[in-house]
Amino acid sequence: MANYNLDITHEHCPMTFVKTKIELAKLKSGDILNVRLTEGEPLQNVPKSAVEQGYNVLSIVETETKGVHIVVIQK
Amino acid sequence: MDFNEEQIQRYSRHILLQDVGVEGQEKICNARVLIVGAGGLGAPIAFYLAAAGIGTIGLIDGDTVDLSNLQRQIIHFTEDVNKPKVLSAKEKIERLNPDVKVITYHKLFTSENAFDIIKDYDFVVDGTDNFPVKFLINDACVLAGKPFSHGGILRFDGQTLTYKPGTACYRCLFHAPPPPGAVPTCSQAGVLGAIAGMLGTIQAAEVLKYFTGAGDLLTNRLLSFNAKSMEFRTINVHPNSNCPVCGKHPTVTTLIDYEQAVCEIKR
Ligand SMILES: [Zn+2]
Numbered sequence: 200m201a202n203y204n205l206d207i208t209h210e211h212c213p214m215t216f217v218k219t220k221i222e223l224a225k226l227k228s229g230d231i232l233n234v235r236l237t238e239g240e241p242l243q244n245v246p247k248s249a250v251e252q253g254y255n256v257l258s259i260v261e262t263e264t265k266g267v268h269i270v271v272i273q274k
Numbered sequence: 275m276d277f278n279e280e281q282i283q284r285y286s287r288h289i290l291l292q293d294v295g296v297e298g299q300e301k302i303c304n305a306r307v308l309i310v311g312a313g314g315l316g317a318p319i320a321f322y323l324a325a326a327g328i329g330t331i332g333l334i335d336g337d338t339v340d341l342s343n344l345q346r347q348i349i350h351f352t353e354d355v356n357k358p359k360v361l362s363a364k365e366k367i368e369r370l371n372p373d374v375k376v377i378t379y380h381k382l383f384t385s386e387n388a389f390d391i392i393k394d395y396d397f398v399v400d401g402t403d404n405f406p407v408k409f410l411i412n413d414a415c416v417l418a419g420k421p422f423s424h425g426g427i428l429r430f431d432g433q434t435l436t437y438k439p440g441t442a443c444y445r446c447l448f449h450a451p452p453p454p455g456a457v458p459t460c461s462q463a464g465v466l467g468a469i470a471g472m473l474g475t476i477q478a479a480e481v482l483k484y485f486t487g488a489g490d491l492l493t494n495r496l497l498s499f500n501a502k503s504m505e506f507r508t509i510n511v512h513p514n515s516n517c518p519v520c521g522k523h524p525t526v527t528t529l530i531d532y533e534q535a536v537c538e539i540k541r
Contacts, residue, residue: 217286221277224296252292 314470316401
């Protein structure tokens with residue numbers, strides 16, 4: 200079970216979730232993707248869309264950078 | 275395959291769909307589709323399949339663009355009059371999506387070349403406007419075990435059926451072409467241009483559903499619509515054991531070039 204990182208802090212909707220899906224597609228079932236994103240629209244939509252499309256959102260953690268969060272998604 | 279940044283942007287609205295996603299888009303990009311006829315139906319079919327990123331699109335049509343085509347054959351422009359339709363269509367496809375490989379055949383689809391051409395494709399789309407070729411496409415695809423989409427339009431009406439080996443074929447429903455005299459004559463055979471877009475885009479959607487596995491195909495279902503009442507209906511059909519080509523005792527075992535009604539020859 201491998202761990203991967205993705206930074207989408209510079210992306211806008213809907214490319215935030217597009218980029219997340221592109222990365223998830225490269226993972227094996229059970230692998231973890233740590234998605235770094237900004238609060239507001241990305242934080243509202245990416246975890247919600249991931250759950251809707253059948254992925255597990257394990258946790259959402261705040262980083263030391265203000266307004267930036269890590270969404271931990273398991274494939 | 276790894277999508278580059280441009281492809282991720284271009285196909286983002288497919289990738290977002292749960293039923294397509296990255297995997298479905300990869301299947302679309304690896305697909306090879308033959309469109310028979312680059313006219314009223316072929317135009318929207320080619321446009322949407324090209325936009326979707328179908329890897330290889332084959333186009334077969336022996337005609338050149340005529341001014342009277344432009345009312346519905348939206349892939350051809352005024353300056354294309356007298357140009358081979360396959361060439362005109364190829365130019366538009368390449369401008370829309372340079373990822374697509376286009377193979378053109380500026381000739382008629384006949385019993386002589388049918389098997390040899392369809393063997394290089396995963397799916398065949400009937401975009402023709404005459405019964406002899408519709409039956410030829412059906413027979414060639416059934417005998418070769420190749421999935422295809424049947425489509426037909428006339429006046430305000432359209433109909434379509436999707437075939438996969440084992441499902442009802444066009445001949446299961448319509449045993450043989452109508453005799454040339456029974457086909458509407460030129461003066462009767464008008465068509466509302468937008469009908470071509472309505473039906474062609476349904477056929478294009480079926481192709482994309484076939485490759486991605488999304489939803490249920492129009493197999494064993496004949497969809498028809500009338501644009502005057504704007505009513506759509508699907509009727510359930512099933513493989514016919516008496517079908518001349520896919521039934522228990524087939525009589526059609528080789529390809530046939532049926533006679534074409536005189537006014538169908540020069541469109
Ligand atoms: Zn049949």
